[in-house]
Amino acid sequence: MIKLIKISKSFNGQKVLNELDLDIDPEEITVIIGQSGGGKSVLLKHIIGLIRPDSGQIIIDGVDIANLNDKKLTETRKKFGMLFQDAALFDSMTVGENVAFPLKEHTQLSGKEINKIVNDKLNLVGLDNITHKMPSELSGGMRKRVGLARAIALDPKIILFDEPTTGLDPIMRDSIDRLIVSIQKRTKATFVVISHDIESTFMIAHKIAMLYQGKIVAVGTPDEIRSSNNSFVRRFIKDLKAGVRDQGSGVSSQESGVRAC
């Protein structure tokens, strides 16, 4: 469904993505992990066409979106929903208006039908009776839930998550993780999650892809990754757990073993 082929991207001469290849299977949760500042968000924004690659192809349902014009790209984006790191709720709108926004923009539904969908989606993410509240009145976890309700409002085939558990306390983090898993089971959509949180990753992922120095260096199921004896994978996980930045970590993509890319 989603295929990234030799994607390269540089900013001010610094290479962030370097001939990156990745296949993302449909109806699964794929988690891309990597260290902070390693290009995870840039990769996610390539998938939805917010950033165009310097070279390479991004195939979504058989169509290369890397070179689509704005009009066609806008059409393609209707297949996507996205939950941003800080939810990116429109702060001039109420919670209800936020969730209703994509429905009002892209459907001909009546106000009554839209209200019903808004309430259904908010219930699905575990929120009740908050449609009238402003985003500024919500906690971090609630904002993410509302962001998720907005992302799934149009029942998209692909949902992208930009560090969904960053900035949350452990209890809220587990709650969001469980929500991601349960919503994926219900919607059967393709979920692409980027994270540097290894515990969350093992909890929610069907497949894990490791991003290091602009490339996907290893891909595997959580069990494969967890039980891997490969020194590179083990050090990668250890570094992520320790929150160590990649400079000077000494790991080499040559050492990778678990379905190394």
Add this chain to the structure above:
Amino acid sequence: MIRFLEFAGRPLVFFVEECGKILLLLLSTISWMFRPPFRFRVMIKQMEFVGVNSLGVVLITGAFTGMVLALQTYHGFRMFGGESLVGATVALSMTRELGPVFTALMVTGRVGSAMAAELGTMKVTEQIDALNTMSVSPIQFLVLPRIIAAILMLPVLTIISDFVGIVGGYFVGVGLLKINSGIFMAKMIEIVDLEDIFNGLIKAAFFGLILSLTGCYKGMHTIGGAEGVGKATTQAVVLSSILIFISDYFLTAVMF
């Protein structure tokens, strides 16, 4: 010498670059103008923000500009017995120049800065990216209604400013300085043409375009957090004001 020229020319190059990018945003906005959906409700809301909410500052600025103009010209004209021309001078200055320019500068401070701050905050909190991911053009949803509202409302505010300026001038000239009311009005009607008022309103519409386009451009290109929003806001006001003064000269040269 070359180093000095490089150093001295850098701000000029930056200024020209900024103007070019603003022009590109304008072209993009025009291309979205004729594509549905047409967001009348958002536009009306912006018209209220730009027009109705700016009324207070425009009334005060316009009235006192007319009053001080009458006071200054009276003392100058009295030296050669030309007090009868005070009314005409106030009206001509207000309609041609001071009404449009002062209104635009006040609205820039109030509205242009708010546009840059609002869009800048949306940019740094990824709300503009969120619009894009929901297949909604930020230019059509955010920029276009603001620009149309400013182009429509600036002439309305300018008419009001012209009117209260002339009333203020009348109050000072006739009420305080005892210029004959009939002469004050007669000279004003004799010298001021409808074209003067009309050209002033065209200027105002153009200034509305400049201040809204610059505010939106600075907001849409904000980087960094709160500091970035602050910088964008300041730059929007400074750049708009400079562009208003520069374009005022050229518009005046062409129109009058």
